[in-house]
Amino acid sequence: MADNYSFEYFTVQFPANHQYVAHVEINRPERLNAFIEVMWENMAQIFNKLSSDPRVRAIVLSGAGERAFTTGLDVKAASEGLLSSDTKTDPARKAVDLRRHITAFQDCVTAVERCEKPVIVALHGFSLGLGIDLSTATDVRLCARDTRFGVKEVDIGLAADVGTLSRLPKVVGNYGWVKEVALTAREFGAEEALRVGFVNAVYDNREATIAAAFKLASLMASKSPVAVQGTKEILNFSRDHSVQDGLRYTSVWNSAALQTQDVSAALLSGLQKRTPTFEKL
Amino acid sequence: MADNYSFEYFTVQFPANHQYVAHVEINRPERLNAFIEVMWENMAQIFNKLSSDPRVRAIVLSGAGERAFTTGLDVKAASEGLLSSDTKTDPARKAVDLRRHITAFQDCVTAVERCEKPVIVALHGFSLGLGIDLSTATDVRLCARDTRFGVKEVDIGLAADVGTLSRLPKVVGNYGWVKEVALTAREFGAEEALRVGFVNAVYDNREATIAAAFKLASLMASKSPVAVQGTKEILNFSRDHSVQDGLRYTSVWNSAALQTQDVSAALLSGLQKRTPTFEKL
Amino acid sequence: MADNYSFEYFTVQFPANHQYVAHVEINRPERLNAFIEVMWENMAQIFNKLSSDPRVRAIVLSGAGERAFTTGLDVKAASEGLLSSDTKTDPARKAVDLRRHITAFQDCVTAVERCEKPVIVALHGFSLGLGIDLSTATDVRLCARDTRFGVKEVDIGLAADVGTLSRLPKVVGNYGWVKEVALTAREFGAEEALRVGFVNAVYDNREATIAAAFKLASLMASKSPVAVQGTKEILNFSRDHSVQDGLRYTSVWNSAALQTQDVSAALLSGLQKRTPTFEKL
């Protein structure tokens, strides 16, 4: 089955020692994991597949190579691509092409957020531009001490448009700081990321970060998948709606979810001090 | 009048030395203040009453006994109740029962948020599950150093459904942390709660926390009730709406509220360096 | 051209050593920069003008005099004004006057938020009431160590109504803290403001704060104005909308903005290690 997850620039693994946890790794280290178009399309396919893969209950996302999670969009490839090949001269028609392109790109990043299983990202080294867009679409961000973050888009003359500007202010409760890093493109490090709440914890290096991500993912994967996936969905819904709408959605969601056998399985295991097992989902 | 506030599992008091402050205490310490159905119904009645009781301008909520604010829903009672007694076999019909039940439960917690007077919760010991739901519906959270917090619902196979998942992300500006504690059910302590902004301050023990809550409540109760209650209402409205909608609502609200005699009373007292008194509301 | 920006209670300057940066200073130091009606009208005019002034790419806002950024509304003048002069006795008709007045006032503060260029406020000394409303409408807040902040409105019998209650909870991700300072009117200092994320940084004194604000503004002004202004607009839009709506708005916005020559100018400068210049906007 593993070959279903074969992609040139991504490795997807199901480590035996981490039951129900998938590991997705961006794998273009020679280019510091910079993204070319096929990569974000692949990424969407991977997360769409994992979303309904019953073997998976939590996901770790990381970048291959010691130097970077990702430096973001491969600007060189991008500038040779879309814009240069476009021979249109009518600005309105160019705008249509650009909008379709941006929307397609956004949808790929949103696939990470829409994935029904929790996604924990392990960041290290350069984590710039698209690296921020991507990580704001995950559920939990962990990072290595050497991570260099940056919302770099204004440095190349554009406003970030695949997620950072929409999600970052809802991820980090310090709007002045968001404005500062987005309007100046200045880089920031792991400690600052921890202080403002962008990452949950900082580890010594890439390996330790990935190990911590697996530990956290395994913990989530050991719980009822009905409970965990419902919790992710309701939290994401609530972020974008009023409290009253959030409560209403929750009550409808749980009207089915509470009928699960996981509740009695969990309660019984609790009483018997043993680890519950839950039917696949 | 006090007997209007007589409930088996709650004590409601109006301490003489804290003018305009009511004290609501969950009072089932032998069960660590775990909630059974009658309790959340009572709680709603209490806060609905306090909401329009002119003797009250601020409220302190705490839990009786040294060991727990509350351990949350009384799971044992719950499992003997609704689910077991329900003989329906059609999942759609069970869903209707569950949804009505969740909605009724949510409404009881929302009664705390809808209460027109500020509510300060003094947390200590176990403050789990429903304890989090409840405290996110209050205005200010204070806690004792020994407090053990936890969004425990996934540990019993369900997504929290009476408020935590809708309110916690709007109370704490660290979405990754919210995801982590909600998806893992791991407990956290007072210092972590302070660091992420879940509580405003930490005190040595239960008594000191309640004392601090009273001090804060008394300070709020000493201000114009027109001003304080308007401030709470507008803040809650704004949380769920755009800035532009918030401003529009504010202008309409204050078009009546600014006609209060409290403004001149407050200004005059300020000039005369004396404590203003405000007509009951 | 400078005379277009002549106002009795504001100075507007374009410092030669800070290209593309405008400096707006509240200039009524003898009254601790307290606002009278003409001042907020002037303020709106200034920011509306700066919004489309091609010489300007970032703005520093500060208060003249050592003692205060502003103590807020000039209560004395206000109480001699609107309310006292109003001879209407019908509360509904008074309400209409008050609502129109509040709305007009709100619109002036909103002019700061709507200004298309980033605004960095340098706070010092007393920064009370309207000082908070105003600074929540800017993009980044810096302050001097001596700053005394306070949402003081409840102390004069009213709920803040020109922006604080709508914007502060979206600026600071600690809702309990917002409730506490707004419901008690207690003052807080620079360190607390930093800790909760209300300000981005604290400096030794007024001068150092203004200098830091200029440095930050200059940095923003050195970037592509298409990128910077788009970033501000999209961040503000996203604050008030769902992630999905934010992404959709972004794709439409960038369908025009990405056609800018600034992208190639920025990329080329990057390759050539020189500072890019961008056409005026």
Place this chain on the structure above:
Amino acid sequence: MADNYSFEYFTVQFPANHQYVAHVEINRPERLNAFIEVMWENMAQIFNKLSSDPRVRAIVLSGAGERAFTTGLDVKAASEGLLSSDTKTDPARKAVDLRRHITAFQDCVTAVERCEKPVIVALHGFSLGLGIDLSTATDVRLCARDTRFGVKEVDIGLAADVGTLSRLPKVVGNYGWVKEVALTAREFGAEEALRVGFVNAVYDNREATIAAAFKLASLMASKSPVAVQGTKEILNFSRDHSVQDGLRYTSVWNSAALQTQDVSAALLSGLQKRTPTFEKL
């Protein structure tokens, strides 16, 4: 059990020849069914009860007596009540009382909309003021040829505040007509109501209207209650949300509802050309 539904000013019946249909009649004909405070409280109790009463799958609402469905609020009683008894002089405090009162009143009308079963109103004679508020909270409006409608509130110096102004523009797709009748208080008849879509059909007289309402209610009551109640809920949710939110809510709702045995019961009955029976809900 009928006595559970005993109220002085309402009759609630369960006609034997209309299985699963309840009949609620406003019963104060000597006062043209004008509402006094106890009546709207009773009405809320009735509809809250019917909402979860398994004997009921559809409801007919009508008014007793030949002359009026209702002439609306009993102005005389109202003016002797709240306003006159209120000895408060502070306009802000009066505003609090009024707001609580309006909200309580609105909640009673909203109880009709929130009732999980479809409500068909049979209108006749005077159907003014509150009669419009009430009928916009029902699902289908039928009327007799003699019905006199009117949004009469501006004629007594106030804007309608218990539902008409919020619901009427969403019930009738002719906004100019809504503005006209609400801003002038002019009455309109059955034919005009039919033409603009306010009523679904017009009948010769009160009896024929009620008979038609029963026929329609019986038809709805003969369908799967899971399907009918889900349809009402989703339609009401969708009215207040975007299409995308409506679809999302629908998918969650039906994830439980589609598990009903009613689907196979309905399909089988269809094949066998017989009337299906559905388990109580």
Place this chain on the structure above:
Amino acid sequence: MADNYSFEYFTVQFPANHQYVAHVEINRPERLNAFIEVMWENMAQIFNKLSSDPRVRAIVLSGAGERAFTTGLDVKAASEGLLSSDTKTDPARKAVDLRRHITAFQDCVTAVERCEKPVIVALHGFSLGLGIDLSTATDVRLCARDTRFGVKEVDIGLAADVGTLSRLPKVVGNYGWVKEVALTAREFGAEEALRVGFVNAVYDNREATIAAAFKLASLMASKSPVAVQGTKEILNFSRDHSVQDGLRYTSVWNSAALQTQDVSAALLSGLQKRTPTFEKL
């Protein structure tokens, strides 16, 4: 005072025989009332002024000359203006200019909607393009039999951008028809406009239409201005919000408005069968 309302292309009158009614007429008949830039700026000034002018309680809007209400934007003047004079070549910078221009234009049309008094438009002859934008911002539309309507913008290569596409679907409850006329630019006449609910009534000619508009305006102007203006505001708020939000806004609005003396004035006049008079607003 009349000279305050002096504008080259508009006449504003206060007919003696229509108390409290203002008459605004577009007055460039030699150009079929086509709009040049100064005209929409003037229009905004006029409606902003009328909004708080206590002499005015309702407004009639019409077009001078027999041939047209307005043929819309003066395309010739427009094409000689903004676009041709703009020497910018960067599409992103052009986009900024265009967006500012559109927004300014939209705000002028929105001034008609924001005007606190009801606006009745009397349409005749050519009522194209901007004529539709404008009339959807009014409260009631009446027209002469000869009126030629058309959402003509696609015929000149653009999507209507000053209001029609946002307001028309909320004015007319036939979305397919809106799509058809907006996507084809086909003209339609008075009868079709009446049938789909775009206009409230059709009259024989321009004079009869204006007379009917005055009659309707006078009727609205004879009612309590507190009630009428509140009704307009709440209807417009409700159009853009959920029913629940509409009800909440209404309760706050009326908490001040119900304190008006107009209620007792209206009730008393009703009992005494005489015409009430209301204090100016």
Place this chain on the structure above:
Amino acid sequence: MADNYSFEYFTVQFPANHQYVAHVEINRPERLNAFIEVMWENMAQIFNKLSSDPRVRAIVLSGAGERAFTTGLDVKAASEGLLSSDTKTDPARKAVDLRRHITAFQDCVTAVERCEKPVIVALHGFSLGLGIDLSTATDVRLCARDTRFGVKEVDIGLAADVGTLSRLPKVVGNYGWVKEVALTAREFGAEEALRVGFVNAVYDNREATIAAAFKLASLMASKSPVAVQGTKEILNFSRDHSVQDGLRYTSVWNSAALQTQDVSAALLSGLQKRTPTFEKL
């Protein structure tokens, strides 16, 4: 190129005599065009492709065979599919499968709405269930005199869940009628559909309806595609947002679109009384 559009159950054609118009026909007439799963997946592919196909500026959708546009979901195939094959017994896990399935189905229907080109549906014969869902996702509905419409889902024990309940109330401005037909599943004919605004026009038979659809599509296709596609997008955005949000989105959209050469092409052609040609989009 036509083979790109080869599907077993759909024919897609580009009639030579209707420049820029595509014709999509549901082609399973032996089963009355009832939908099986592969069909709605194909439909999404077709409309996604047409959305960016520069040869296409408007689309006609119809059903093959004389008897039906479509009778909706192929209930027989559906009942043999998903539900029967699902061996899961846990209601919560079944709910997950059902939700994923409904969402995938909804997305296919939404592809019709998202298609950037206008879609005109020509309805005839049986147009039930999914036929209503589908047609509410198009822009304009035309029908033959013999069309039998019906929101039939309650008759098979379920609430319609692929669009009708979310879109129909926004397509037809008669909410009571929507409630009636959705809660009773009663069929209705062409005249009723016309009267309530569900269809724009009625024609003698299938052929005449399709001919009329082509005529309308050709008219739309003859206009500037920048203008037409912008108009569709803005109308759909506005349906789901407040007027203020609609205007803001419009101004950003047109900031790029107004830079099109189509405006001058259209204006010039107008002056020269000839048919404009527009660059492909």
